[in-house]
Amino acid sequence: MSNKKEAQSSAAKDDQQAKANAAKAKDPTAKDIKKKVQQPTENDTVDQSAEIDKLNDKLAEKDDQLLRAQAEIANIQQRQKKETAQLMKYDGQQLAHDVVPELDNLERALNTDVQDEAAKQLKHGVEMVYNHLQNALKENNVTEIEALNKPFDPTLHQAVQTTPVGPDQKPDTVVAVLQKGYMLKDRVLRPAMVVVAQ
Numbered sequence: 001m002s003n004k005k006e007a008q009s010s011a012a013k014d015d016q017q018a019k020a021n022a023a024k025a026k027d028p029t030a031k032d033i034k035k036k037v038q039q040p041t042e043n044d045t046v047d048q049s050a051e052i053d054k055l056n057d058k059l060a061e062k063d064d065q066l067l068r069a070q071a072e073i074a075n076i077q078q079r080q081k082k083e084t085a086q087l088m089k090y091d092g093q094q095l096a097h098d099v100v101p102e103l104d105n106l107e108r109a110l111n112t113d114v115q116d117e118a119a120k121q122l123k124h125g126v127e128m129v130y131n132h133l134q135n136a137l138k139e140n141n142v143t144e145i146e147a148l149n150k151p152f153d154p155t156l157h158q159a160v161q162t163t164p165v166g167p168d169q170k171p172d173t174v175v176a177v178l179q180k181g182y183m184l185k186d187r188v189l190r191p192a193m194v195v196v197a198q
Contacts, residue, residue, distance in 0.1 A: 090184060096142045097189050099133065100182050106130040107180075137182075145181035147174045147192040156181060158191040165197045173197050 109126045137143075145156050152159060152172045160178060165171050174194040181192030 090187060092140055093184050093187070093189070096137060096140065096182070096184055099137065100142075100190055103130065103133060103137075104179065106133070141185045142189065143183050145183055145188070145192045147177045147181065147194050150174050152194070152196045156183075156188060156191055157194045157196075159196045160193050161195045162198045163195055169197045171198055 106126055106129060110123065110130060112123070114120050114123050147157055150173070151170075152174055157174060158181075163175060166175070169175060173196070174192075175197045176195035177192055178195065179190075179193040182189045
């Protein structure tokens with residue numbers, strides 16, 4: 001019985017030794033690896049340097065493209081902000097432009113002479129509408145262009161007539177306003193139609 005155990009123990013040891021030898025055969029030693037790896041030749045080094053240079057050039061080109069794309073995106077965002085601010089600044093321009101001629105009509109109605117009581121009441125109502133409309137425009141940054149007795153400014157005034165310079169008048173001065181002009185903030189909605197002394 002003890003011989004049998006010794007034989008089994010010896011067989012197990014032999015089996016373990018065989019497994020260890022097989023593992024060594026599968027796992028090459030450092031000497032084996034050095035033999036298999038070839039030392040790079042001078043041609044290999046030159047090829048690798050050329051390949052590295054090519055890759056560095058491509059990387060630099062991609063970096064340049066990225067920077068250009070980022071700059072373009074920043075420009076688009078700036079342009080968008082500017083356009084949005086411009087739209088907000090002059091919001092309501094078309095409405096103001098459409099309302100201004102109605103102010104002219106109301107002014108003409110107010111300049112009419114009336115005698116009877118009913119006409120006076122009607123004129124008073126028109127005056128109230130005119131004042132409310134003027135206030136609404138002022139609250140929305142629509143203002144009348146000051147022209148009378150001011151130096152003629154072609155960006156604000158439209159000269160439709162000239163007249164000789166009279167006493168107490170300076171040349172190139174507005175002496176009469178035929179139609180009022182209006183501005184929305186710093187933008188001219190309609191230039192004032194004026195008579196200029198020359």
